[in-house]
Amino acid sequence: MKVLKDLLYTKDHEWIKVDGNKAYVGVADYAQEQLGDIVYVELPDVDDGFEIEEAFGAVESVKAAADIYMPVGGKVLEINEALEDDPSLLNQDPYENWMILIELSDVSQLDDLMNAKDYEKYLEEEA
Numbered sequence: 001m002k003v004l005k006d007l008l009y010t011k012d013h014e015w016i017k018v019d020g021n022k023a024y025v026g027v028a029d030y031a032q033e034q035l036g037d038i039v040y041v042e043l044p045d046v047d048d049g050f051e052i053e054e055a056f057g058a059v060e061s062v063k064a065a066a067d068i069y070m071p072v073g074g075k076v077l078e079i080n081e082a083l084e085d086d087p088s089l090l091n092q093d094p095y096e097n098w099m100i101l102i103e104l105s106d107v108s109q110l111d112d113l114m115n116a117k118d119y120e121k122y123l124e125e126e127a
């Protein structure tokens with residue numbers, strides 16, 4: 001299972017990569033591994049706004065369906081349309097295949113997320 005060092009993580013297994021006041025959001029390797037073969041991805045519309053921990057989309061696999069939650073509040077600037085055509089991209093590389101690009105509404109919310117080291121420890125405790 002892969003955990004990238006330059007990302008922040010949630011307890012619900014989303015990741016966020018911050019670039020100034022924008023950030024890419026996706027599902028962690030652990031999440032796609034637990035779901036199995038992903039067959040459907042539901043993404044929000046551009047300009048939709050979400051609060052921290054609000055569901056912004058969903059993924060469905062042959063085993064289960066799961067909501068995907070916002071790690072921080074923000075407005076959707078862009079969606080990864082390639083996932084709508086080929087949801088299995090999340091299985092191939094969940095870090096390369098982000099789900100949404102957002103504009104952060106409150107940068108201080110990043111302080112509540114886990115860095116890679118803390119996330120790895122959290123995964124060990126979950127196992």
